[in-house]
Amino acid sequence: MGLFSKKKKAEEAEKKNKTRSDKSLEVNMKVIKAALEDCDDIVYKDFRVGAEQKLEFKLVYTDGMIDKNVINEAVLNALMVHAREIPPEAPRLIEKLFELVRYGTIPASEMKEIENLDDAILAILTGDAVLFIDGTVKIIVIGAKGWPSRSVSEPSTETLVRGPRDGFTETFRVNTALVRRRIRDPKMKLKQLQVGKRSHTDIGIMYMEDIAMESLVMEVYRRLKSIDIDAILESGYIEQLVEDNYLSPFPQARATERPDEVAANLLEGRVAILVDNSPFALVVPTTFNSLFQSPEDYYDRWFIATILRVIRFTAGTLSLLLPALYIAVTSYHPGILPLKLVLSIAASREGIPFPAILEAFLMEATFELLREAGIRLPAPIGSTIGIVGGIVIGQAAVEAGIVSPIMVIIVAITAISSFSIPSYNLSVGIRMLRFILMVFAGVLGLYGIMLGFLLILCHLVKLKSFGIPYMSPFVSFTASDLKDTVVRVPTFMMKNRPSNLARNRIRMKNNRSMINQIEKGGGNDDEKQ
Amino acid sequence: MMMRNNDTISPYQLAMIIIMTVISVGVFSIASDVAEAAGTDAWIMILMAGIVNIVAAVIIVRLNARFPNKTFAEYTQELIGTIPAKLVLLLFIGYLTSVMAYELRAFTEVIKMFLLFRTPTEIIILSLLLVCTYIVRGGVECIGRINELIFPLLFIPFFLILLPGFNLLHFDNLLPLFQDIPKKLLMALPLTAYNFGGIEIALFYIGFMREPKKAYKPLILAISFITLFFAMITVLCIGAFGVNYVPELIWPLVNYVRAINLPGLFIERLDGIILSLWIMTVFTTLVTLYFVVSYSLSKVFNTREQKQYVLPLVVVIYYLSLQPDSLAQLLKWGDLLFPYATPFFLYIAPLLFLVIAILRKKGVKGDEKI
Numbered sequence: 001m002g003l004f005s006k007k008k009k010a011e012e013a014e015k016k017n018k019t020r021s022d023k024s025l026e027v028n029m030k031v032i033k034a035a036l037e038d039c040d041d042i043v044y045k046d047f048r049v050g051a052e053q054k055l056e057f058k059l060v061y062t063d064g065m066i067d068k069n070v071i072n073e074a075v076l077n078a079l080m081v082h083a084r085e086i087p088p089e090a091p092r093l094i095e096k097l098f099e100l101v102r103y104g105t106i107p108a109s110e111m112k113e114i115e116n117l118d119d120a121i122l123a124i125l126t127g128d129a130v131l132f133i134d135g136t137v138k139i140i141v142i143g144a145k146g147w148p149s150r151s152v153s154e155p156s157t158e159t160l161v162r163g164p165r166d167g168f169t170e171t172f173r174v175n176t177a178l179v180r181r182r183i184r185d186p187k188m189k190l191k192q193l194q195v196g197k198r199s200h201t202d203i204g205i206m207y208m209e210d211i212a213m214e215s216l217v218m219e220v221y222r223r224l225k226s227i228d229i230d231a232i233l234e235s236g237y238i239e240q241l242v243e244d245n246y247l248s249p250f251p252q253a254r255a256t257e258r259p260d261e262v263a264a265n266l267l268e269g270r271v272a273i274l275v276d277n278s279p280f281a282l283v284v285p286t287t288f289n290s291l292f293q294s295p296e297d298y299y300d301r302w303f304i305a306t307i308l309r310v311i312r313f314t315a316g317t318l319s320l321l322l323p324a325l326y327i328a329v330t331s332y333h334p335g336i337l338p339l340k341l342v343l344s345i346a347a348s349r350e351g352i353p354f355p356a357i358l359e360a361f362l363m364e365a366t367f368e369l370l371r372e373a374g375i376r377l378p379a380p381i382g383s384t385i386g387i388v389g390g391i392v393i394g395q396a397a398v399e400a401g402i403v404s405p406i407m408v409i410i411v412a413i414t415a416i417s418s419f420s421i422p423s424y425n426l427s428v429g430i431r432m433l434r435f436i437l438m439v440f441a442g443v444l445g446l447y448g449i450m451l452g453f454l455l456i457l458c459h460l461v462k463l464k465s466f467g468i469p470y471m472s473p474f475v476s477f478t479a480s481d482l483k484d485t486v487v488r489v490p491t492f493m494m495k496n497r498p499s500n501l502a503r504n505r506i507r508m509k510n511n512r513s514m515i516n517q518i519e520k521g522g523g524n525d526d527e528k529q
Numbered sequence: 530m531m532m533r534n535n536d537t538i539s540p541y542q543l544a545m546i547i548i549m550t551v552i553s554v555g556v557f558s559i560a561s562d563v564a565e566a567a568g569t570d571a572w573i574m575i576l577m578a579g580i581v582n583i584v585a586a587v588i589i590v591r592l593n594a595r596f597p598n599k600t601f602a603e604y605t606q607e608l609i610g611t612i613p614a615k616l617v618l619l620l621f622i623g624y625l626t627s628v629m630a631y632e633l634r635a636f637t638e639v640i641k642m643f644l645l646f647r648t649p650t651e652i653i654i655l656s657l658l659l660v661c662t663y664i665v666r667g668g669v670e671c672i673g674r675i676n677e678l679i680f681p682l683l684f685i686p687f688f689l690i691l692l693p694g695f696n697l698l699h700f701d702n703l704l705p706l707f708q709d710i711p712k713k714l715l716m717a718l719p720l721t722a723y724n725f726g727g728i729e730i731a732l733f734y735i736g737f738m739r740e741p742k743k744a745y746k747p748l749i750l751a752i753s754f755i756t757l758f759f760a761m762i763t764v765l766c767i768g769a770f771g772v773n774y775v776p777e778l779i780w781p782l783v784n785y786v787r788a789i790n791l792p793g794l795f796i797e798r799l800d801g802i803i804l805s806l807w808i809m810t811v812f813t814t815l816v817t818l819y820f821v822v823s824y825s826l827s828k829v830f831n832t833r834e835q836k837q838y839v840l841p842l843v844v845v846i847y848y849l850s851l852q853p854d855s856l857a858q859l860l861k862w863g864d865l866l867f868p869y870a871t872p873f874f875l876y877i878a879p880l881l882f883l884v885i886a887i888l889r890k891k892g893v894k895g896d897e898k899i
Contacts, residue, residue, distance in 0.1 A: 333644065336801035338794070444656065446801055447644055450808040451660055457682075458664040461674040474681075475674035477541050 018116040025056055025134035031117050032060065032124075042124065049079050055097060056134035060120075065127035067146025074108035075129065075142060098136040106131075110143025122200060145173075152178070155257035155279075157424060162299045167257040172202045172276035178259035179206060179274075183266065187211075195224060195238075199231035202276040203238065206262070211269045211502050219466055220271045220284060235275040235282050242284070244464055249432050251425035252465040254290060255280040261295045269502035271466075285466035285501070289473065289485050291423040292316065297488050305488040313486055315420035318413060320430050320456075323360045324441035324449050326410050330356045332445030348404040357442035359403050363411045364435065366393060371415075468500055476500060538737045542673035544747035544754075546734055546817050549676045549683075551727040551755050553814035554635045556807065557780035559724050559759055560766035565776035566717035569703055571767060572760040574713060578721040579756025585876050586728055586748045592883040593735040593744065595892030600736030602828035604892065608885050615829050617878075622825050624870050625818050626842070628726070630849035631863050632818075633657065636811045638856045639780060643804050654850055655843075661812065662839045665819045669737045672820050676813055683809050690799050690806075691765065694789040698768035719872070725755065726871035727814065732879065733821045779856075 021028050029044075036042050045059040059075060079101070102113060114120060120130050120139050127145040152174065155167030168175045176190055187209045194200045203224060207217050223242040232238060235255060243252040256262060257279050262272045265283045273282040292312050297305040330349070334342045352359060370389040374382055393411065397403045414434070421427040433456060440448035463470035473481030478499040483489040492512055496505045538546070563571040596604035601621075605614035637653045645653065664671055728748075735744045766781040769788065775781050787800045796802065823838040853859035886892050 333801050336796055336798045338797040341795070444648065444652075445645055446805045447640055447648075447653065447808065448656075450805045451656055454809065454812055455660050455663065457678060458660065458667070458671070458675060461678055462664070462667045462671050469674060471674065471678055475677045476539065477677055 018118040020116050021114075021120070021137050021139055023135060023137055025058060025132055028117065028132055028139075029058060032121065035117075035121050036124070045076075047076065047080055058132040059129055060124050060132070061129040061144070062124055062127060065147045066129050066144045070108060070142070070144040070146065071129055074106055074144070075131065078105050078107055098133060098138050101131075101133065102138075102140055106140070106142065108142045108144065112141050112143075113138045114141060115139065126200070149174070158256065158258055158261075158294070158422070160294070160296045160299075163296055164258075164260050166259060168259060168274075168279040168281060170277050170279055172204065172274060175259070175274050175279075175281065176204055176206070179262050179266070179272070182259060182263040183208075188266065191221065193221075193224065195227050195229070196232040197228070197230050199233065201232040203232070204274040206266055206272040206274060208266050208269065211267065211497065211504050212271055213269065213501065213503060216269075216285070216466060216501075217271055220273065224273070232275060233277065235273065235278040235280045238273055238275055239282055244466070248459065248463055249429035250288070250460070250463065250470065251291065251423065251429065252284075252286055252463070252470070254283040254286040254423065255425065256283060257281075258295060264295060264298065265290075267507075268497050285464075285468040286470075287465065287468065287472055288460060288470050291426045292421065293484075294422040298491070302488055302490040306486075309486055309488055312420055312422065315417035316426075316430060319417035319421070319427070320434055320437065321449065321453075322410055322414050322417070323364055323434060324437040324452070326407070327356045327360050327438055328441040328445045328449055331442070345404070345406055348406050351401050352404055354402070355442075357438065359407050360410070360438055361435075363393065363397070363403055363407050364414070364438070366397075367411050367415055368431070472500055473498070536669060536737060537739055538669060538673035538734060540738065540743045540747040542677050543731070543734055543738060543744055544751040545676040545680050546673060547728060547731055547748060547751040548754055549680060549810065549813035550730055550817045551725055551751075551814075552758065552810050553727070554632050554639070554811060555724050556759075556762065556810065557639065557782045560763045560781040561776050561778050562724065563717065563721050563763055564767055564772055564781075566720045567713050568708065569705060569767065569772050570708060570710065570713055570717075571772075572703075572763045573706070573710075574717045574721045575760045575763055576756060577714065577718055578725060579752060579760075581718065581722050582725045582728055582756075582875075583749055583752050585879065586731065586752055587745065588876075588883055589728070589731050589879045590735060590741065590744045590748060592879050592886060593732065594741045595883075595886050596736070597741050597893060598736065598739075600734075600824070600828075601732035602825050603736065605882065608882060608889065608891055618825050618829050621874065622822050622829070624874055625730075625822050625825075626846060627849060627866060627870075629815055629818050629822070630846050630852075631859065631866070632811060632814055633846065634850040634853060634859050635856075635863075636808075637850070638859070639783070639804065640808075643783065643800060651847075651851070654847055657808075657812065657815070658843050658846060661815050661819050662843060664816055665823060665839050666836050668835070669734070669820060669824075672817060673737075675816065679809050679813055683806055686806055687803070690786065690789075690803050691761075693791060694765065694769065694785060697785070697788055698765065699771075700768060702768050702771045703764065719868070723867050723871040723875070724759070725752070726867060726875060727818075728752065729871075729875045729879070730817060730821050733824065734817075779860075 019031065033044075041063045043059075043061055043063050045061075047057050047059070049055045049057055057079065059071070061071065082105070102111070114123070115137055117139075120132075120141070123130050123141045127147060129142045129144045131140040131142060133140070149171045150169050152166045152169055154165045158167075166178060168178065180188065180190075185208070189205075189207055189209050191205045191207075193203055193205075195203050205217065205220055205224065220242070224238070227238070227241050229237070229241070239251075239253045239255065240246070245252065253273075254265075259281075262274075262281050262283060266272055270283050270285065273284065275282075292309065294308075297308060300308075329337060330345060334346075337345070349356075354362070367389075370385060370393070374385045374389075377385055394408060398405050398408060418427045418431055421430065433452075437449060437452045440452035442448075444451065460471050461469070461475055469475050473485060480496045481498055481500075483494050484498075492508070492510050495508055495510065496502075497507050499505065559575075560571070563574055567574040593599075593601075593604075596607070599607075602618055605617055608614070609617070633654055634650075636657070637650050640653055641648070641650065664675055731744070731748060735741050738744060762782055766775050766785050769785050770778070770781065778784050783800055783804070786803045787798065789799050791797055791799070819839070819842070820835070823835040823842060826838040826842075827833070827835040853862055
């Protein structure tokens with residue numbers, strides 16, 4: 001009865017096209033071995049069961065991707081050793097061999113039966129052990145996945161002062177479990193599909209059935225289904241293949257390493273896309289406002305959160321506009337600054353051979369170089385870049401008379417500001433736009449900056465992420481949505497979920513009256529108990 | 530709410546569109562225009578004009594409420610036949626195009642006077658027009674959203690900037706009040722009223738709302754806001770400079786802001802800032818008018834999309850805006866056009882069509898209560 005029940009028929013039709021397995025083990029093995037020829041990491045384990053050793057079994061798996069303990073304990077030990085303890089009743093055994101093995105003998109928790117060889121091959125390559133039994137068409141897939149994986153650790157790109165320390169890993173199942181642990185509600189749905197003709201990557205769509213808009217979930221599913229690509233290696237592939245506007249410098253899906261953030265977004269009616277082999281989950285739809293939010297905003301008290309939000313929005317604006325303003329003011333409108341400041345800027349620019357725009361470009365470009373180099377370099381050498389950069393940017397350039405000290409301050413403030421934006425993708429977009437605005441400022445001064453700014457605003461209001469205006473809630477205005485924007489109101493006041501995302505809008509009930517009652521010392525006796 | 534077609538605006542967006550359209554180049558000059566006609570009673574005249582325009586707006590909504598989900602361009606064809614309606618529409622297009630050209634040129638002159646002294650007029654006009662085309666091609670929903678977004682970005686800093694000038698005010702300058710009110714009502718009110726030009730585009734934008742009857746409240750609120758804003762600016766300018774000096778100034782608000790001195794702060798003079806902000810008001814005015822023009826053209830030529838008319842219009846507006854040789858000529862031409870054209874499209878045309886609609890019993894009835 002889920003959203004996806006209609007899709008089942010199509011899946012069944014698909015099944016018919018696959019190679020069906022044969023009764024004979026030999027025939028099956030021929031097909032499997034032909035398909036997996038020259039794949040030397042595949043292990044074929046023959047064994048015989050029964051007192052007369054007449055029942056032939058074959059276990060196939062990929063070396064290194066299975067948990068050998070499970071195989072030894074659940075399959076080999078169970079079939080080869082324990083099975084002997086049961087008195088053999090040969091005639092019955094052969095007839096019901098499959099049922100006996102499937103339901104009675106193998107003590108593994110994850111098992112399913114299939115009847116076609118394509119699925120069997122996929123299962124082998126996924127890391128499951130596949131058990132073939134001579135004389136039956138049914139094949140048993142034993143979930144014995146176990147490969148070396150990174151354990152759950154603190155997300156490196158989104159660190160918090162206050163908040164949980166666990167982050168997503170590269171293993172799909174661990175990631176889904178991390179989210180599920182936070183929302184123990186049957187309404188939290190996880191729809192899985194495999195994308196990528198060669199990689200067969202597991203992708204999960206997570207949503208709250210009674211909160212997320214049905215149309216949104218179906219749209220996400222439709223877009224994911226439409227992907228026809230050889231391999232999905234990271235959630236970045238998915239992000240780029242499902243986004244609305246590929247020309248936009250702004251990210252239209254939020255990539256996050258934090259399960260608590262995914263959970264919070266699910267509860268607001270958004271949809272999360274989890275991708276195997278990627279510690280980044282995608283959250284759609286994304287708005288400009290949500291990219292300035294950090295999970296910490298909800299964990300800290302509201303006025304701390306509000307101050308942080310104001311700082312972040314200011315940082316975003318500074319990072320976008322500051323170098324452009326410097327260019328415009330020094331080369332076109334020195335009049336708007338106080339006379340003394342103008343004189344001191346003019347004095348510091350004395351003897352500098354370049355116009356302000358070139359100076360700014362030089363310094364900003366140097367800084368971008370340093371930043372990129374800092375990421376690429378291995379950690380032990382990383383600090384070298386800091387020293388070299390500090391000396392080059394900070395001192396040598398000024399002493400050599402190439403740039404003015406004011407410009408150094410501007411570059412520093414811009415750099416710090418751009419790191420204050422919680423979303424890395426957004427800060428890269430803003431960085432790019434900063435250079436465009438610098439050109440505008442160099443050509444037309446303050447007027448140019450305003451034109452560029454308006455152009456960016458126009459682009460932002462045109463942009464939509466999965467049908468939601470990117471600038472909401474600032475546009476398509478609903479008063480209750482503004483409670484979680486630049487100002488984050490106290491938690492008990494945020495009673496509603498976002499109006500354009502959630503179907504079921506009531507989030508909580510106000511408990512203030514209860515608290516106030518007790519403070520006053522009065523109140524109802526029944527409630528006190 | 531989501532995945533809807535790109536063709537509706539909300540009541541709130543309508544209010545924003547009207548506010549941002551009416552407040553444009555005129556903000557800087559309104560105090561001098563009205564002070565010249567009405568002296569110290571200027572702000573009273575503006576309040577009166579606001580009431581007149583609220584009545585006009587009610588007429589516009591009544592007319593539109595008879596034709597839900599239809600714009601002026603569509604229902605006039607029902608009312609007076611296809612060919613006459615298209616002629617009226619062409620008149621409207623001509624009027625709005627010249628308003629745009631006028632605004633653009635006046636804007637350029639201000640920019641050249643205060644911000645960019647040596648930049649060629651052509652560059653300033655063309656660059657702003659091209660930015661406009663980008664958003665107009667996005668359709669009515671984008672128009673609604675950009676107005677919604679710019680409104681707080683514009684007015685919050687705007688009020689903050691006007692605030693430190695309060696020490697310039699001499700309230701004696703505002704006296705005497707209530708002199709010759711009947712005479713001024715006759716002479717000055719018509720002059721004041723057309724400063725509210727721009728409300729007439731509601732004829733089109735209400736057609737994009739789901740329920741036209743919901744347009745009364747936002748429209749009345751929008752006009753009240755505009756009225757109070759204009760009145761405030763007039764009081765500030767007259768209070769600072771006196772009623773004799775203000776009419777001498779072309780843009781008294783700029784002078785007011787220039788007179789503000791903030792010693793010891795990071796920014797000393799605010800005129801650069803307020804002029805940059807003011808680019809946004811001109812931009813929104815241009816954009817909303819631009820959309821109406823391109824949309825009307827698509828109705829005249831019976832095409833489904835308005836997009837294809839946007840870029841060709843650049844050439845027309847650009848050409849028109851370069852026609853006046855100087856600011857003086859521009860203002861003279863403006864004085865020839867607006868006192869006649871604006872009242873016609875703002876007051877006479879909606880009333881006329883409403884009467885026709887009632888007489889010919891066209892459209893939906895039952896919209897009698899406000």
